[in-house]
Amino acid sequence: MERRRNNAQSARFDLVYSKPEMAFGSDPEPELAKFIESSAHKGTALDLGCGDGRHSIFLARHGYSVTGLDISQVAIKKLEGIAEREKLKSSLKLYHRDARDFDYPREEFDFVAAVTLFDHVPKKDVEPLFEKVTGSLKRDGVIFIKVHTVKDPGKLNGSDKASELSWAIQHYFEEAELRGLLETKFKILKYSEYDDLDRSHGKPHFHNFAIALARKTF
Numbered sequence: 001m002e003r004r005r006n007n008a009q010s011a012r013f014d015l016v017y018s019k020p021e022m023a024f025g026s027d028p029e030p031e032l033a034k035f036i037e038s039s040a041h042k043g044t045a046l047d048l049g050c051g052d053g054r055h056s057i058f059l060a061r062h063g064y065s066v067t068g069l070d071i072s073q074v075a076i077k078k079l080e081g082i083a084e085r086e087k088l089k090s091s092l093k094l095y096h097r098d099a100r101d102f103d104y105p106r107e108e109f110d111f112v113a114a115v116t117l118f119d120h121v122p123k124k125d126v127e128p129l130f131e132k133v134t135g136s137l138k139r140d141g142v143i144f145i146k147v148h149t150v151k152d153p154g155k156l157n158g159s160d161k162a163s164e165l166s167w168a169i170q171h172y173f174e175e176a177e178l179r180g181l182l183e184t185k186f187k188i189l190k191y192s193e194y195d196d197l198d199r200s201h202g203k204p205h206f207h208n209f210a211i212a213l214a215r216k217t218f
Contacts, residue, residue, distance in 0.1 A: 009120075009168065010098075013072035016165070016201075017052050023075075024051065025200040028058040029115055031190055031213055032144045036062050036111070043110035046136060048099050049117035053079035060091040064111065069095040069102055100129055104136040112136070112143040118178075119147040123171040130181055134216065141216050142189070145182075147173045149193055151208035164202045178210040186214035 016023050027033075032055065042063035047056045050068030052075045059066045060083070070076055073096045083089045095102065099117060112133060118126055137143060148154065150173065154166035179191050190213040198207050 010071045010073070012167065013070075014074040017072050017075040017078055022052050022054060023201060024054060026054050026057075028055050029113075029144065029146060029211070031211055032113060032115075033058065035142065035144070035189075035213055041110065044108060045111040045113065046109045046133075048112065048114040048133065049120065050079065050094070051075045053082050055113045055115060056092060056094075057082060057086060057088065059111070059113070060088040061086075065091055065093075067093045067095070067109070069097045069099060071098050072096075099133075100125055102132075104132045106135055107138045108136050110138055110141045112141070114143065115146045116148065118145060119169050119171050119173060121170055126171060127181070134185070137216050139216055139218065142213065143182075143186070143216070144211070144213050145178060146209055146211045147178055149173050149175065149208045149210050151175075151193075151195075153206055153208075163198070163205050163207070173210055178212050182212055182214045185216070185218045187217050189213045189215060 036059065045059045045064040045066045047059065047066055047068040050056045050070045056066045056068040056079060068079065076094050076096045079094060083092050100121060114133065118129065121129060134143065148169050152172055154163055154169060155172040175193065179188065182188055193208065193210045196207050196209055198205055
């Protein structure tokens with residue numbers, strides 16, 4: 001049952017990424033970009049749910065060697081083409097993979113981006129996946145996470161009226177749930193929960209997000 005659902009989700013995301021334009025625009029998340037642009041240290045990065053590459057490309061442009069993975073094969077192929085045109089192919093290693101099935105290396109990455117990834121898996125999988133992901137982060141490495149919360153109109157309305165992609169969210173995070181996931185082993189550098197007007201895909205619509213930027217301390 002779980003595998004069939006994964007295949008169906010992969011197929012639906014293939015449709016999302018089949019358009020010639022970037023599915024969610026080319027601009028990175030502002031807090032992610034601010035941190036990367038202000039950081040002197042460059043190294044290795046993991047982009048979870050990389051899609052067609054708005055964060056992978058941004059990180060590669062800023063000197064990172066990037067590992068990207070996504071459940072959509074169409075997205076990965078599209079990102080490969082963008083990397084080729086941008087002359088960044090040598091900076092990217094890309095995998096068509098469900099994040100839960102990836103063989104995570106131990107303490108490999110200096111930076112991890114997980115933008116609307118942990119909310120795209122069932123609640124039962126959040127903590128096991130978090131442990132694997134954070135295990136791949138070096139000590140003093142930094143993770144950026146963004147998730148939808150229970151205040152999101154997609155949750156409150158119980159339908160796709162809020163967004164044409166509400167079907168993809170499998171777990172809406174409770175208030176402070178993301179903070180609780182991080183705070184025992186991470187130093188939280190930035191945390192907020194907020195309403196946001198999303199113009200990156202479909203008709204303009206509101207979301208409620210939690211974001212966290214945190215440094216690994218173990």
